[in-house]
Amino acid sequence: MTNTQLPDWLARRAALHPARPAIISSSAMWSFSELDARAHAVAAGLQGLGVAPGMRVAILAHNSAPYAAVLHAAPRAQMVLVPLNTRLSAAELAWQLGDCGAHLLLYDEAHAHLAKTLSVPQSVALEELGPQTVQRSAISYDALPPAPTLWERGKGGEGHPEPPNNPPSSPQADAPLIKLDALHTIIYTSGTTGRPKGAMLSAGNHWWSAMASMLNLGLHEDDRWLALLPLFHVGGLSILLRGAIYGMPVVLHERFEPHAALAALEHERVTLASFVAVMLARMLDAAGTRPLPPHFRCALLGGGPAPRPLLEACAARGLPVVQTYGMTETASQAVTLNPHEALRKLGSAGQPLLPLELRIMQGDREAPPNQVGEICLRGPMVTCGYYQNPAATAAALREGWLHTGDLGYRDDEGFLYVIDRRDDLIISGGENVYPAEVEAALLSHPELAEAGVIGAPDAQWGAVPIAFVVAKADCKPQAEALIAHCRTQLAAYKVPRRINFVAALPRTAAGKLRRGVLRELED
């Protein structure tokens, strides 16, 4: 069985249905044929700039169609794409660029100034990679073919065959190959112990993730997936990959704006969309009492525990929510609750996607039902480790099993309940905030002796970080100064919302911070 390489999925989709829309964004409307041609041009452009197989190419940009072209260029140039979180501070970005040894940094106009302050061998504006931008006005949206409906003919349509194809430039030459074992992406995730780790995802991890999602959610000829999440997160990036693998249009928003998201559902024939809880709540608020369009068949809800009132509000509106538990290290979705069970199993993350195995471990043995343990996952979507970080890799991966650090249990029917995403993780608006990282930033201030960070409940964001600090002897730092200091070190969402000055932090005999006590102080 030759299972180590596949034809380039985008090239194949471009050959199969060249005129079908691939990317629909506010500034561009690219068909599969156009996206394919642009990915080809970007790959050639990067190779011209000296990008050789295996080199890391970082990208610092808002969501856009050219971002998609860069993503799909990666396997063609055999480069490794490193999507950078645009919300990070310059110091955080510099550290990641250094850690992955980026050869080249791509940036968009909004990040040009920041990019030029970062030290990399080369940095190149996306625009310089060729004529990437097609004005939306250049291709009339109305002139685009309707979504094919032949397979939906029973549901009212007569079937609109697609317009004559633009023949691909070289139809006989088959698509280039994508090696499934090849490193495709490095995405940094913060950890419990300070520095972020670069989770390595192979082309195969992404491919299997797309298969797993399809086996769970199905695939309809008229599917269109709305991408509201940033592309530097695996939840956003994986939508573009599914789009190319399935031959499915992706409606791509530069940033989340609830009314724009709602408008996409209503006017762009979106059938699926990925959300974190705060986004879904805001979109429902924006909708008011307006009914959601009937073709919208699935809200995939990830990025942390979903508040019960939100799920109940969705259920009351008949909005089909698919709750999912996943992470960068599993190339997105791992365990999913389908809509049939949404009410009966409210609060559960569901059952593992077909290719994945799930175990709840208590030390070296598997926990019995209803007993809490560490959530462990194994399967073809799981990362092979962290880039040039054998210690972190060895800690997380044992015999193929990813030890997530998250706690949970399975009920009598095998449904997973996630108790806590690591006992100290703060999830703020879908973004992970690790206290250790915030504490390290605080402690880099010369007037602080100790710092402890916990999450405090927040109606809008789910949680926000707050800090408890102990000043050095004879120092009297001001809260505003500490927050300003953090802003130079950290992404804005990681900066503590409040600083509490205390005489000492509660610690165990071994000196370990007792965050539980801090949480009690806060309640």
Added chain:
Amino acid sequence: MTNTQLPDWLARRAALHPARPAIISSSAMWSFSELDARAHAVAAGLQGLGVAPGMRVAILAHNSAPYAAVLHAAPRAQMVLVPLNTRLSAAELAWQLGDCGAHLLLYDEAHAHLAKTLSVPQSVALEELGPQTVQRSAISYDALPPAPTLWERGKGGEGHPEPPNNPPSSPQADAPLIKLDALHTIIYTSGTTGRPKGAMLSAGNHWWSAMASMLNLGLHEDDRWLALLPLFHVGGLSILLRGAIYGMPVVLHERFEPHAALAALEHERVTLASFVAVMLARMLDAAGTRPLPPHFRCALLGGGPAPRPLLEACAARGLPVVQTYGMTETASQAVTLNPHEALRKLGSAGQPLLPLELRIMQGDREAPPNQVGEICLRGPMVTCGYYQNPAATAAALREGWLHTGDLGYRDDEGFLYVIDRRDDLIISGGENVYPAEVEAALLSHPELAEAGVIGAPDAQWGAVPIAFVVAKADCKPQAEALIAHCRTQLAAYKVPRRINFVAALPRTAAGKLRRGVLRELED
């Protein structure tokens, strides 16, 4: 990436939606939970009979629910299933059983007599493997839950959540694992040089085939696939595998009967069905002018070239036909024409499914567009070779490329046209008939010196075999006697319909039969 094993798909589907119908046949209606339990019981039963990992277990039976249980038991018992063509003669069956070294033969009641004449270490009636048969009357069809429609809620339904699940017996214990590289099935295919060859298909070949089909046809929550083809052909067997992998009900008919097929479309909510041309034509005849039900979204048409009048008749009725070119060695579909192109590219087999590469070879070089050559395929659905037949394997597989022996070309847009399924292959009602095999049977008659077999056009079956023979000196065999002799050697569909006595056969200087001249004689 751990991509060599997956959780047992049937066990996972049983855990996820235990009450959903898995197999709907005239005598049984099994839910996923029941099918899973029966597969488990069959695996245990076979292990009790001494079936050890790697052993070949042959099955000689009509389509039935217990057949499905045996199929899904195969990876659990780590055995290799050898589905036998029920239309073969005892001599042909005995040869295949010997060739694969079958340890055990399973048979149903209809084949009990035949099975007992065959020499194998053990032969066991399907019924003896446990309480396999659930009378249809025992589970009222009307009591079954409606097909889930939550994701279809825009199409009129309010959404019917599935009934409370029957909890699987041991929910916490995860599903057993299926090794993708493990040999799963041996299916015999006839060849140009006499003896059949046992094409080896791994679990991974079948898995990738299911993925490839899903990427092409989509997957709807309400999908149900009608299996009319015999399960001893890969086209039938693969439907059961897709059913378990997708969690999709399969409506299983014991044999093709056009009115029953039509009734299944109309009353069992079938959305997809696989056909060979003769079946589809007969079903359309049976339908007369009645409209086909609107939920029927795809007729997958394989097993040889589709007659243009049939395609035109389907188009006129708005019946979405997906033509496909595939073979045992590719675990079913390989190249498919989708309905959007059915009329524009009438007669084409379409484009390769996403995971497969396609090349048209003229000797060692790739043919330019519109030039005929040998169709070659590579990818994760392609067999790793023929069982214990290194010569045939080496001839067919070179650097992962399957040399199909079929001739064809790709047009300027990359669409495949199959010119001839091997230049001498006769496809009769979807069954492959190799002249060499029929000639060998004829030549085993003591009064014949030479024999040449070709296909003659036939309105009902597409083609039927006819023979040209040269009697030995001083012999005067009768056509009836030769046909009766063939019946003892060959499946009925391979027996020549007509015997032409000639003084000599046209041959090349090298002595090779010139079938083209025979065909001219026949025209």
